Each structure stands twice: as C-alpha cells, then as structure tokens.
Amino acid sequence: xxxxxxxxxxxxxxxxxxxxxxxxxxxxAGDPVELASRYYREGAxxxxxxxxxxxxxxxxxxxDWVQRVADSIFIPFTVGGGIGxxxxxxxxxxxxxxxxxxxxxxxxxxxxxxxxxxTFGSQCIVLxxxxxxxxxxxxxxxGGGRVETERDGLEWIQEGEDLGAGEILLTSMDSDxxxxxxxxxxxxxxxxxxxxxxxxxxxxGSPRHLLEALQDAGADAVxxxxxxxxxxxxxxxxxxxxxxxxxxxxxxxxxxxxxxxIFAN
Numbered sequence: 221x222x223x224x225x226x227x228x229x230x231x232x233x234x235x236x237x238x239x240x241x242x243x244x245x246x247x248x249a250g251d252p253v254e255l256a257s258r259y260y261r262e263g264a265x266x267x268x269x270x271x272x273x274x275x276x277x278x279x280x281x282x283x284d285w286v287q288r289v290a291d292s293i294f295i296p297f298t299v300g301g302g303i304g305x306x307x308x309x310x311x312x313x314x315x316x317x318x319x320x321x322x323x324x325x326x327x328x329x330x331x332x333x334x335x336x337x338x339t340f341g342s343q344c345i346v347l348x349x350x351x352x353x354x355x356x357x358x359x360x361x362x363g364g365g366r367v368e369t370e371r372d373g374l375e376w377i378q379e380g381e382d383l384g385a386g387e388i389l390l391t392s393m394d395s396d397x398x399x400x401x402x403x404x405x406x407x408x409x410x411x412x413x414x415x416x417x418x419x420x421x422x423x424x425g426s427p428r429h430l431l432e433a434l435q436d437a438g439a440d441a442v443x444x445x446x447x448x449x450x451x452x453x454x455x456x457x458x459x460x461x462x463x464x465x466x467x468x469x470x471x472x473x474x475x476x477x478x479x480x481x482i483f484a485n
Contacts, residue, residue: 223470224434224462225265225441226455227419228448230255231272232301235285237449238272250449253288259448260293262455265470267293268389268419268443270321270348271301272364283315290316298346300389304329309336313344321389323348324362327369327376330383337384346419347385349377351406352393358406365393374409381414388414389443392422399425399446404437411438419443427453427461434467 230237230252237250256267269289286299299312300321309320326333326347336345350365351358351373358373377388390410392403402423411418417440420433424444433439447453463469 222440223265223468224439225419226263226430226458226462226469227266227268227441227443228255228259228264228455229268229270229421229443229445231270231445232285233272252285253292255449256289256297257292259455260295263459264295264455266295266441267297268321269297269299269301271299283311286312286315286317298389300346300348304332306332306335306339309340309344313340319344319346319387321346321348323350324367326380327360327362327371330379333380333383333385337386342384342386342416345385346387346389347377347380348389348391349373349380350391350393353403353406361393365396373406374413377410378413381416385416387417387419387440389419389421391443395423396421397446398423399429401425401429402433402437402439402442404432407433407437407439411440417441427458430458431462431465431467434462435465 232252237252237255252269259267289297296318298319298321299317300323303309303320303322304325312320322332333345333347350361352361360369360371360373360376361367362369380388388410392406395403400423402420407418407420419441420439421443424430424442424447430442430444433442448455459469
C-alpha cells in the first residue's frame with residue numbers, strides 16, 4: 221500500500237504566493253521559492269503551485285519561478301494555471317515541474333487530456349476540478365472559480381479518468397479557505413467512483429481535518445495552505461498526528477507504521 225501524501229499548496233499571483241477565501245479576498249503569503257524551500261526542508265511529500273490568475277489574464281504560467289523552484293527542492297511538484305497546449309506542458313516539464321495541472325482548458329477541450337497523457341504519460345497529468353455544491357449535485361467552475369459551467373462534477377471526473385488523467389485534484393469551492401474541513405461527502409463519492417488517486421483540496425484547518433479526508437473519505441493525498449503558510453501547524457506535527465491515528469505516512473528517514481520504504485511515495 222502506498223503512503224498517504226501531505227501536499228502544501230501555493231497559489232501564485234504576480235509572482236507571489238497568496239491565500240484567500242472562496243477563491244477571493246487574496247492576501248500575500250510569501251515568496252514561492254522561499255516557501256517551497258521551507259516545505260521541502262520540513263518534510264512535504266510534494267508541492268502544488270497554481271498560477272491562479274493565468275487563465276483569467278489569458279497568459280501562460282511564468283517559467284522563471286518554476287525554474288527557481290526546481291533548483292531549490294528535490295521532491296515532486298505540480299504546476300497549474302493557464303495551461304492549454306502540449307507545448308506549454310512541455311515547457312513546464314522542461315523547466316523542472318514533475319507534473320502539470322490542467323483545469324479550464326480540459327473543460328473546453330477534453331481531448332487535451334488524452335493527447336497529453338499519450339505524449340507525456342498519465343503520471344504527469346493532473347486534472348484539477350473546482351466544484352461548488354448546487355442542490356444535490358456539484359457543478360464545475362472554471363476560470364479560477366469565476367465561471368460556472370453546466371458540467372456535473374462527478375461525471376466530469378469520471379470522464380477525466382477515462383481520458384487519461386493520472387490524478388484528480390479536487391477542490392470544494394464551498395470549503396476553500398474556511399478552515400472548517402474538507403467536503404467529506406464529495407470526497408467519498410469521488411474516491412468510490414474512480415481508480416486513480418484523489419487529492420483533497422479546500423477547507424483544511426486542523427490535523428483532524430486531514431485525518432478525516434484520508435481515513436474516512438478515501439483521499440490519497442491532502443492539499444493544505446493556510447495551516448502551513450501561517451505556521452499554525454508544521455508538516456512534521458501533522459505527519460506524526462496522522463501516523464499515531466493509523467494513517468501510513470512517510471517521514472524523514474523512515475516510513476510510517478507498516479510502510480515499506482520502497483513503496484512509500
């Protein structure tokens with residue numbers, strides 16, 4: 221069994237890490253390279269960088285900070301934001317990213333997922349899905365959460381897996397930035413529906429919330445921002461808490477309970 225992953229998320233705008241609530245009211249949280257280096261030293265399993273204004277501003281993700289991050293850390297990291305072509309994916313991978321996250325472009329042109337998976341491998345392709353609860357269903361939003369679509373979230377995630385996405389980065393817009401916990405009902409429905417890994421995003425406020433997502437809702441990894449950016453909890457503290465509660469975690473220099481280090485990734 222693979223170890224569960226702790227993934228700090230760094231939303232980037234104008235070259236700075238920002239954090240907001242429900243995708244708005246953004247506040248500065250630091251320099252992306254400095255934060256990446258800190259999280260690497262503290263034991264993060266992976267990092268995710270989302271250039272949250274690239275799509276809205278109709279521009280590509282800036283490669284400069286991607287290259288500087290790649291030079292500073294030695295753990296996998298994913299970059300998303302404004303990615304709409306195979307050429308852009310290739311540029312980011314060449315700049316040092318291990319994976320790319322595709323959101324709005326995939327909704328507009330789903331075949332980019334199959335083309336990207338065939339060209340670069342599914343392991344490099346993360347389908348990011350931003351959803352908001354609408355009655356008994358979850359609707360997909362694009363454009364940094366600004367544009368509502370008629371796509372059903374669960375159906376779109378299933379289609380994304382069928383098209384070749386290697387992971388799903390699932391963000392509940394209702395929970396984003398609230399620090400009141402992930403949408404466990406949504407996570408459970410998605411985890412039960414698909415075979416590829418699900419990364420939970422939106423709502424982490426305490427180690428208990430991460431435990432619920434991993435243990436109760438079946439997530440393979442948890443994304444968190446505020447609790448790490450503002451040092452409310454350290455990565456080591458969270459990993460120890462999860463391991464003590466029976467979650468198989470990778471820790472620095474050793475594996476979590478029952479995890480063979482060969483398979484802890």
